[in-house]
Amino acid sequence: MAVNGKVALVTGGAQGIGRAVVRTLLQNSAKVTVVDMNKDSGEGSKTELDKEFGEGNLAFIQCDVRDGAALRDAFQKTVDKFGHLDIVINNAGINNEKNWEKMIEVNLTSVIKGTYLALEHMSKEHGKQGGTIINVSSMAAFLHSPHQPVYTATKHGVIGFTRVMADASIRGDYGVRINALCPGFVDTPLLQSVELEDNMGKFVKFKDDFKHSMNKFGVLQPSFIAEGMMRLVTDSGLNGAVMKITCSKGIHFHTYEPMSV
Numbered sequence: 001m002a003v004n005g006k007v008a009l010v011t012g013g014a015q016g017i018g019r020a021v022v023r024t025l026l027q028n029s030a031k032v033t034v035v036d037m038n039k040d041s042g043e044g045s046k047t048e049l050d051k052e053f054g055e056g057n058l059a060f061i062q063c064d065v066r067d068g069a070a071l072r073d074a075f076q077k078t079v080d081k082f083g084h085l086d087i088v089i090n091n092a093g094i095n096n097e098k099n100w101e102k103m104i105e106v107n108l109t110s111v112i113k114g115t116y117l118a119l120e121h122m123s124k125e126h127g128k129q130g131g132t133i134i135n136v137s138s139m140a141a142f143l144h145s146p147h148q149p150v151y152t153a154t155k156h157g158v159i160g161f162t163r164v165m166a167d168a169s170i171r172g173d174y175g176v177r178i179n180a181l182c183p184g185f186v187d188t189p190l191l192q193s194v195e196l197e198d199n200m201g202k203f204v205k206f207k208d209d210f211k212h213s214m215n216k217f218g219v220l221q222p223s224f225i226a227e228g229m230m231r232l233v234t235d236s237g238l239n240g241a242v243m244k245i246t247c248s249k250g251i252h253f254h255t256y257e258p259m260s261v
């Protein structure tokens with residue numbers, strides 16, 4: 001899929017990985033809606049990106065992705081403003097082992113909601129023209145990040161859900177590609193949460209282990225994750241692929257046994 005003239009919606013796009021992805025989409029002449037709960041960084045980012053790429057290409061909608069009605073409204077507003085929807089990146093995520101029920105809502109339930117809403121606006125089943133969905137998981141889904149049980153569970157969940165939906169899309173002829181992206185450690189504000197009892201709860205006592213892991217595996221830059229994301233968006237041969245990005249191997253794909261049915 002060529003990105004020029006396409007319309008994208010990125011959750012959690014106000015900072016970190018999401019912001020880098022938004023910037024790359026704008027560089028490639030897409031129209032983009034950022035859906036994020038953080039008003040200050042969302043508006044600040046919009047001001048900067050408007051200066052760089054011109055006004056009218058980027059919309060910011062303040063929205064907590066856990067609020068299903070508000071998320072639905074954000075999708076509708078994107079279509080009302082830009083005319084259609086082609087690319088949805090379910091990226092918003094948190095690290096909070098203390099409030100783990102909230103983390104499941106943000107990291108998994110909202111990815112499911114975002115995927116179903118994306119299909120309503122893009123699937124041929126709904127009379128739409130097709131598109132692509134990328135759900136952000138993590139290398140934690142493969143390495144079972146130590147002392148991070150619920151974060152790890154949510155990221156496993158994102159992969160399972162995404163792979164099944166990719167298969168459903170083929171069988172149902174939705175015309176929508178659905179992929180998961182799994183970065184290793186990335187230099188964003190989320191990474192700093194590892195130091196905080198408010199985020200890690202009783203697991204904060206293992207913060208030195210986490211830092212050791214980061215030193216061992218290395219920390220990626222958000223722009224490199226955006227590069228991987230663009231490959232998933234543009235390569236129409238990749239439905240259902242699970243992309244991994246690490247310092248040691250760069251951008252690569254997880255391989256699975258073929259399904260027996």
Ligand SMILES: NC(=O)C1=CN([C@@H]2O[C@H](COP(=O)(O)OP(=O)(O)OC[C@H]3O[C@@H](n4cnc5c(N)ncnc54)[C@H](O)[C@@H]3O)[C@@H](O)[C@H]2O)C=CC1
Pocket residue numbers: 011012013014015016017018035036037038041063064065066091092093094106136137138139182183184185186187188189190191
């Ligand atoms: N930073 C890292 O090392 C890695 C991050 N990831 C995943 O990448 C995704 C993005 O993470 P980062 O950019 O690192 O985090 P970040 O904390 O820098 O940015 C996350 C963005 O999501 C927004 N957000 C959080 N909860 C929200 C909610 N309920 N509703 C709407 N917006 C919400 C925040 O306001 C923020 O702008 C997450 O899903 C994360 O789990 C995956 C692997 C590694």
Ligand SMILES: CCCCC/C=C\C=C\C(=O)C/C=C\C/C=C\CCCC(=O)O
Pocket residue numbers: 095137138139140143145146148183184185186190191192193194210213217246247248249
């Ligand atoms: C384990 C500490 C987590 C701190 C929480 C904040 C950020 C979350 C980060 C991730 O999602 C990534 C987690 C784990 C995988 C890290 C590296 C894998 C690299 C593997 C390799 O290079 O082969």
